[in-house]
Amino acid sequence: MCGIVGFTGSRQAAPILLQGLKRLEYRGYDSAGIAVFNETDRQTALVKSKGRLNRLMEKTDNGTSVPGCCGIGHTRWATHGEPSETNAHPHMSDDGNVVGVHNGIIENYQELRDKLTRHDYRFHSQTDTEIVIKLVDYYYKKYGLGPVDAINRTMVRVRGSYALALMFKDYPGEIWVARKDSPIILGVGNGENYVASDVPAILSYTHTVYYIENLEMARLTTDKITFYNLDGDEISKEPSEIEWDVESAEKGGFEHFMLKEIHEQPKAVRDTLMRYLVSGDEEKKQISLQEIGLTDEFLQGLDRIYIVACGSAYHVGVIGKYVLEDLTDIPVDVDLASEFRYRNPKFAKNSLVIVISQSGETADTLAALRLSKEKGIPVLGIVNVIGSSIARESDYCLYTYAGPEISVATTKAYSSQLIAIYLLAVRAAFVRGQIGESACSELIGSLCELPDKIERTLQDKERIQWFASKYASAKDVFFIGRGIDYGISLEGSLKLKEISYIHSEAYAAGELKHGTISLIEEGTLVVGLLTQPNLYEKTISNLVEVGSRGGYLMGVTPYGNYSIEDTADFTVYIPKTDPHFATSLAIVPLQLMAYYLSVARGLDVDKPRNLAKSVTVE
Ligand code: G6P
Secondary structure, X not given: OOEEEEEEOOOOHHHHHHHHHHHHHHHOOOEEEEXXXXXXXXXXXXXXXXXXXXXXXXXOXXXXXXXXXXXXXXXXXXXXXXXXXXXXXOEEOOOOOEEEEEEEEXXXXXXXXXXXXXXXXXXXXXXXXXXXXXXXXXHHHHHOOOHHHHHHHHHHHOOEEEEEEEEEXXXXXXXXXXXXXXXXEEEEOOOOEEEEOOHHHOOXXXXXXXXXXXXXXXXXXXXXXXXXXXXXXXXXXXXXXXXXXXXXXXXXXXXXXXXXXXXXXXXXXXXXXXXXXXXOHHXXXXXXOHHHOOOHHHHHOOOEEEEEEOHHHHHHHHHHHHHHHHHOOOXXXXXXXXXXXXXXXXXXXXXXXXXXXXXXXXXXXXXXXXXXXXXXXXXXXXXXXXXXXXXHHOOEEEEXXXXXXXXXXXXXXXXXXXXXXXXXXXXXXHHOOOOOHHHHXXXXXXXXXXXXXXXXXXXXXXXXXXXXXXXXXXXXXXXXXXXXXXXXXXXXXXXXXXXXXXXXXXXXXXXHHHXXXXXXXXXXXXXXXXXXXXXXXHHHHHHHHHHOOOOEEEEEEEOOOHHHHHOOOEEEEEOOOXXXXXXXXXXXXXXXXXXXXXXXXXXXXXXOOOOOOOOOOO
């Protein structure tokens, strides 16, 4: 939520800031702004605009009208204060002494505002950010000990989360950064350095980054980055190399990132699988999780698993529960992170908490991780962004290899998270003696076939596009299924509503008769998921029930289940696979349907209203 960029070097900063913000727009897009220090007149220019970044680009002639080689920028997802030019960042102290951008939420902003008001500070926006910037200014002037001291005092005084990038009038050409619970990375260039909320913003300039921990700060000059702890002491850090390539953060000929990312799923799934498969005897593949610390003994000793996540990652958890409980003898609980953290969970002995997160920065998921660790429960993070907070704070980290995901609606990250869960389930089932060697090999064989089968599923896209154009004016859509198919329904429904704004709900098919069926009218679209052989007949019956009340029925089922055509009005067939892994195929037509419906309705697929990809506030 909210994207921050910063640049200091000998090139013009504004175009670089704008390009970085463009790549971070998925983090928020209700207003944007930049502040650039101009070495010629020694002034800092502040330009902001309400709305999408394009407006700011127009206003600044793509940055060319804002000269200077050091600057900071921000794209906003409003928390405190409506989206407006006044509330847009950067914010500046009234005398121009400090200017800054912020991502996060300051919880004690009212108390700080009162304090500063008593010291004659005045506020022009409704943001908590303006308060933090002015608090830094206050300490800077009160103690006169420079930025490290002023920022440290501010960090001690504020409650909440923040990633801050600041510039001080007295320190031209320098950017100061501080963080607690909101992401920020520092990029290292040749005679230039960068600040960004996330890797894609700086990928075209550098692959070398520093991560900064909570309650640390950094000072960036053109040729040096210095780190400090909360006591103001200098600390040393090692840089990391990012493996992602620049192309992975480009649209590459696709009209939208979402469509590109849907098509990247075979690769994301293959790359994730390959990281954790090794060749065993007779060239048979085996799953290896030892490298990430999940030894066979550890898996054998587990008595309970808790999966905690938000959004689509939570839906992976729902599928994970079905798969893990069916393949292994381990009971599994699944929780929304925002609920888990406040429900005082009781952990069984020998438990493992699994947190799933694409960004590795989701505030509630991170809080759930910390809560579990406080209670002494080991945490496995399934994370896509290397070096993110969840990746670093987890005891074990199973990275997914989806590459950068830009579209707000997740597709390829979701698909690679599923793979992580499958790998864990199959390995745990094997080492706990729930499945034998040949069953294990068969399951691994099925996993290895998934990328090609996803590819084949994608080939049906024209039919789905046609179907979506027919239903572009739908008002309500229901997704139903049982077991794993219910889990798929949840994700299919979320995809649809988040990017097409069509109201949709997912229901466990057997629950329909307990209320929801009263919503079915003539022509209501009902999508039935039927990938589980043992539940096929039951879900067909539910489809018949809604069909006889006027519902228009779409079915998603493996090839071979042709009897569905007696019931469904429109069927999408997916390749056959082991039913435990069917989600990986069945989700693809649902993603495509959501995508094409959004396009048919003329909406901004990659940046749906009110949403942000990375939810770093509660
Ligand atoms: C947002 C995104 C979703 C994502 C969820 C959790 O709502 O739009 O696509 O599933 O956050 O994010 P995470 O980064 O933790 O997977």
